[in-house]
Amino acid sequence: MKRRTLIAGALAVTTAIGAGVWFLRPVEAIPVFDSANYAENILQAARSLQQINNQIQSLQNQAVMLQNMTKNLQRLDYSSVGQLTSALQRVDALMLQAQGVTYNHATTEASFRQLYPQQYDAAITSDELVVDARNRWRTSMDGYLHTMRVQSQVVENVQADSALLEQLVNESQGAEGSLQAQQATNQLLALSTKQQLQIQNLMAAQYRAQALEQARNAEGQEQGRAAGDKFMGSGQAPYTPE
8 A cells, every 4th residue: 555655656756847847948949830920831832833823824825826836737638639630631622622723823824814815816716716615614613513512521620610619618617727728718719710711711712613604704705706706707708700
């Protein structure tokens, strides 16, 4: 019993000594919570986090900008140049098939003067007049036939242009960037230009046929005059005295 009492007393003394030592610690050693400093640290951390978020957003914007630039610089995979060029070449080939008075400026005048002389020599025979008239008739017929060939080719090209126009419009509407849209627009303009060139060729063929026919009619009048003069002769009957 005494032993237990001694132990309890020792523990009490030890506790009292420890408490006294704690109360004897200097004021500087006691931790103090600085609320103002803590708030400043929190504010600085929030600002740093906001700067990081801004930098991340800036990098994301740059990535989007680079993607848009890539799309804008992406080329259009579809090209109608070959189809347009081939159609014009077919029309040009028909234009070169013109007979007689062709579309060659260097030979047009010479061929025209040969087929449609301004006047006939008095020594020309009736057979020569008939041959010349037939040649002019054949030239006029060839002119109209040539016009019909060009018309047929232009109609075929226009029919093919309908599908091509639809394809180009779809490519333009589905363009991902400015370069693709511009290229699709350029091809639409090329299609329009090609159609205008076809119309010009068609008009040239039509006007050529009409000009040849008008020249044939005009030359027919001169030929009739020459034939009449040849039939009438000098107009003086030969005199044989009795």
